[in-house]
Amino acid sequence: MPGRPLRVAVVGAGPAGIYAADALAGQDDVPVAVDLIDRLPTPFGLVRHGIAPDHLKMRALRETLHHTLDHERVRFVGNVEIGTDLALDELRRHVDAVVYTYGAAGDRALGIPGEELPGSLAATDVVAWYCGHPDADRGRVEELVSRARDVVVVGVGNVALDVARVLARSPAELHPTEMPHHVLDTLAAAPVERITVLGRRGPAQASFTTQELRELGHLAAATVLVDPADLTDAGDAALAAEDRHVARNLAALADYAGHEAAPGTVSVRLRFHARPVRLLGTDRVIGVEVERTRVDADGRAVGTGELDVVPADLVVRSVGYRGHALPGLPLDGGTVPHDAGRVVRDGEVSRGEYVAGWIKRGPTGVVGTNKHDARETVASLLADVASGVLQPGGDDDWVDTLLARGGHPVLLADWRAIDAAEIALGAVHGRARTTLHERESLLAAVRAAAAAQEG
Numbered sequence: 001m002p003g004r005p006l007r008v009a010v011v012g013a014g015p016a017g018i019y020a021a022d023a024l025a026g027q028d029d030v031p032v033a034v035d036l037i038d039r040l041p042t043p044f045g046l047v048r049h050g051i052a053p054d055h056l057k058m059r060a061l062r063e064t065l066h067h068t069l070d071h072e073r074v075r076f077v078g079n080v081e082i083g084t085d086l087a088l089d090e091l092r093r094h095v096d097a098v099v100y101t102y103g104a105a106g107d108r109a110l111g112i113p114g115e116e117l118p119g120s121l122a123a124t125d126v127v128a129w130y131c132g133h134p135d136a137d138r139g140r141v142e143e144l145v146s147r148a149r150d151v152v153v154v155g156v157g158n159v160a161l162d163v164a165r166v167l168a169r170s171p172a173e174l175h176p177t178e179m180p181h182h183v184l185d186t187l188a189a190a191p192v193e194r195i196t197v198l199g200r201r202g203p204a205q206a207s208f209t210t211q212e213l214r215e216l217g218h219l220a221a222a223t224v225l226v227d228p229a230d231l232t233d234a235g236d237a238a239l240a241a242e243d244r245h246v247a248r249n250l251a252a253l254a255d256y257a258g259h260e261a262a263p264g265t266v267s268v269r270l271r272f273h274a275r276p277v278r279l280l281g282t283d284r285v286i287g288v289e290v291e292r293t294r295v296d297a298d299g300r301a302v303g304t305g306e307l308d309v310v311p312a313d314l315v316v317r318s319v320g321y322r323g324h325a326l327p328g329l330p331l332d333g334g335t336v337p338h339d340a341g342r343v344v345r346d347g348e349v350s351r352g353e354y355v356a357g358w359i360k361r362g363p364t365g366v367v368g369t370n371k372h373d374a375r376e377t378v379a380s381l382l383a384d385v386a387s388g389v390l391q392p393g394g395d396d397d398w399v400d401t402l403l404a405r406g407g408h409p410v411l412l413a414d415w416r417a418i419d420a421a422e423i424a425l426g427a428v429h430g431r432a433r434t435t436l437h438e439r440e441s442l443l444a445a446v447r448a449a450a451a452a453q454e455g
């Protein structure tokens with residue numbers, strides 16, 4: 001139909017999806033109508049359900065992201081899971097192009113004996129819980145956190161430090177966050193005394209940023225401990241001479257190496273050259289057997305055979321994220337195969353299919369990395385329109401199809417009702433916002449606003 005805008009569906013309203021929608025809506029060459037779809041009733045992906053709740057400034061990024069949701073060429077459609085509520089090929093029949101931005105939120109396993117024992121969790125489980133993700137296994141995480149005295153966090157990236165920090169924070173420090181109340185209550189009552197963070201390799205190979213590392217030293221009721229012997233490797237000094245990031249991390253760790261455990265505070269011990277070999281326990285985790293390692297010339301951890309046991313009631317593995325396949329979409333090693341953002345199926349570029357964000361390049365980079373990434377993808381899409389590969393065609397509105405089938409899509413006004421309900425709930429306790437955790441509570445806020453408007 002001449003003059004009809006190009007209909008583009010973006011699957012996933014996290015940063016990559018929002019940046020892709022923004023790049024599409026903000027250009028003047030091609031008239032577009034963008035549907036920004038998410039399986040959750042809320043937008044923002046890991047900005048809402050990943051970035052640590054005590055990082056208030058970082059989470060405020062969503063104010064900027066929200067501008068895109070307000071754009072007249074963009075329609076937010078939440079509470080619709082592509083692949084479940086609507087099959088991929090069905091969506092493709094209704095629109096002219098699809099941009100997949102559904103993230104890579106699956107966890108990686110350690111692959112060691114005992115990992116399946118109760119008391120062993122993935123960081124994804126803990127993060128989903130404290131951020132109030134509707135799919136979090138609330139009962140299981142709360143049961144474990146509420147009796148955790150000795151916690152082991154496996155991994156030395158920023159997510160591992162996020163988990164350690166949140167568990168070590170005092171109730172007063174967590175009050176200004178958006179965490180759901182039951183999360184605050186569970187953390188306040190948790191008997192956490194010792195948190196050990198394990199790195200397989202040396203401090204020079206740790207991937208956490210210096211900022212996150214230093215932040216640990218400013219907690220109100222925690223003491224950070226580092227064994228000075230972990231900082232004596234001549235190889236680390238050589239790496240520090242070449243890499244400022246390593247040098248800064250080693251300097252921060254050296255400050256901690258002078259600390260001693262202080263009574264009445266949670267001790268957060270950062271241990272390096274320590275590889276978990278198995279989780280101990282019969283009906284639940286009671287400890288982690290750890291092997292001392294050394295780092296070889298290629299930077300790999302090599303076991304020394306020297307073993308010890310770290311007591312633990314709760315073990316949280318934080319060793320990376322991975323992507324999963326959307327039914328009907330190819331996946332190769334955790335990402336969707338592509339050529340400059342154009343999806344590749346069986347070695348050929350697939351017309352009208354694009355990918356951006358973590359599911360395109362893997363779980364790396366900061367939020368802003370997705371902006372550049374999404375722009376590359378949108379540039380490919382617009383080039384395909386310019387060359388005539390992609391043309392407005394499509395079918396009637398897929399949201400009507402969904403509604404006729406009894407679906408409950410959450411549109412922008414509905415999300416605003418959720419937003420307002422969370423702000424109102426926060427105000428009751430003197431907080432800026434309190435996250436509504438359960439999907440049912442989120443949808444109840446939508447229904448309440450609709451009923452108020454009708455009445």
Ligand SMILES: Cc1cc2nc3c(=O)[nH]c(=O)nc-3n(C[C@H](O)[C@H](O)[C@H](O)COP(=O)(O)OP(=O)(O)OC[C@H]3O[C@@H](n4cnc5c(N)ncnc54)[C@H](O)[C@@H]3O)c2cc1C
Pocket residue numbers: 011012013014015016017037038039040043044045046047050051052055058080081082083101102103104105127159162321326356357358359364365366367368370
């Ligand atoms: C724990 C954690 C903490 C982080 N902290 C920081 C930080 O402090 N600073 C920083 O810069 N970066 C941080 N990051 C990285 C940042 O969050 C990512 O770079 C970014 O979120 C990736 O964007 P994305 O859009 O690709 O994926 P996501 O943010 O995961 O968004 C994907 C979206 O797709 C939706 N979706 C999934 N499947 C479907 C489906 N089938 N149908 C419809 N929708 C679907 C999901 O609900 C989600 O909303 C953190 C990441 C994690 C995991």
